Amino acid sequence: MFLDRIVATKKEEAEALKSSMNLSAAEREIASLPACLGFEAALQAGRRNRPVGLIAEVKKASPSKGLIRPDFHPVQLAKAYEAAGTDCISVLTDVQYFQGSNDYLRGVREGVNVPLLRKDFTIDERQIYEARLIGADAILLIAAILDKRQLDAYHRLARDIGLDVLVEVHDRPELETVLEVGLATLIGVNNRNLHTFETDLSVTEQLIALMPQGVTAVSESAIASRDDIAFVGRAGAQAVLVGEHFMRQPDVGAAIEGLLGPVVKTGAAG
Numbered sequence: 001m002f003l004d005r006i007v008a009t010k011k012e013e014a015e016a017l018k019s020s021m022n023l024s025a026a027e028r029e030i031a032s033l034p035a036c037l038g039f040e041a042a043l044q045a046g047r048r049n050r051p052v053g054l055i056a057e058v059k060k061a062s063p064s065k066g067l068i069r070p071d072f073h074p075v076q077l078a079k080a081y082e083a084a085g086t087d088c089i090s091v092l093t094d095v096q097y098f099q100g101s102n103d104y105l106r107g108v109r110e111g112v113n114v115p116l117l118r119k120d121f122t123i124d125e126r127q128i129y130e131a132r133l134i135g136a137d138a139i140l141l142i143a144a145i146l147d148k149r150q151l152d153a154y155h156r157l158a159r160d161i162g163l164d165v166l167v168e169v170h171d172r173p174e175l176e177t178v179l180e181v182g183l184a185t186l187i188g189v190n191n192r193n194l195h196t197f198e199t200d201l202s203v204t205e206q207l208i209a210l211m212p213q214g215v216t217a218v219s220e221s222a223i224a225s226r227d228d229i230a231f232v233g234r235a236g237a238q239a240v241l242v243g244e245h246f247m248r249q250p251d252v253g254a255a256i257e258g259l260l261g262p263v264v265k266t267g268a269a270g
């Protein structure tokens, strides 16, 4: 199965990190870095100016769709996203399955001033240090590939080194596990089943209904129209994560406006 293959690859990559990364040197370097930009806070601020907060994704390819954007310039794309008022940007760093790269994230970090999510499959602590070192402000923890102990430990480690955490769920048992761990304030519902690649926006509706007050809920994947935004907004999504829909349009800034409308400042202080 595809998710098992990815996890196997990530285990190999984590093994390689064991020899290339010195943990105490990494900790020292991290202590000297500037503070992260608030990822969750930016989404909360953004939803005052648009129907929902936005994480726009920089994504060249995926296992389900193959090559999505042949003419791919990550820094240019990120700058266009920023100019169109995205709240946050997600950058795929997985090489083998998504044709991403840590260098893309480093470049985007240099090029824009919005909070960045390192989009990858985290299964080892060293990847969390790595995320911080390459310039991420937040990481993704995917409940489908982590047990309770890992969800707890990785979440704490990320917070300790200044990162926000987006915890991703796809079904009720995963959400229940995440709520039992009790650390997540930012929870993403992936509308795409990572085992079958099937997409269904009603997963957002079902799972947000089970979340406690105070959680920042993000609807992820397969969002491509204003109707989709209205649907997930009614379901309680406070933010959306959109990749392919933007990547398929030549002008990604115009694509943001087309999906969410212009930024409307509410004028309310704070």
Ligand SMILES: O=P(O)(O)OC[C@@H](O)[C@@H](O)c1c[nH]c2ccccc12
Pocket: 057, 059, 119, 120, 121, 142, 168, 190, 220, 221, 222, 223, 241, 242, 243, 244, 245
């Ligand atoms: O391109 P889409 O359908 O708009 O989806 C974006 C994002 O949700 C998707 O890339 C994603 C969500 N969770 C993931 C986990 C790993 C890799 C990728 C993802």
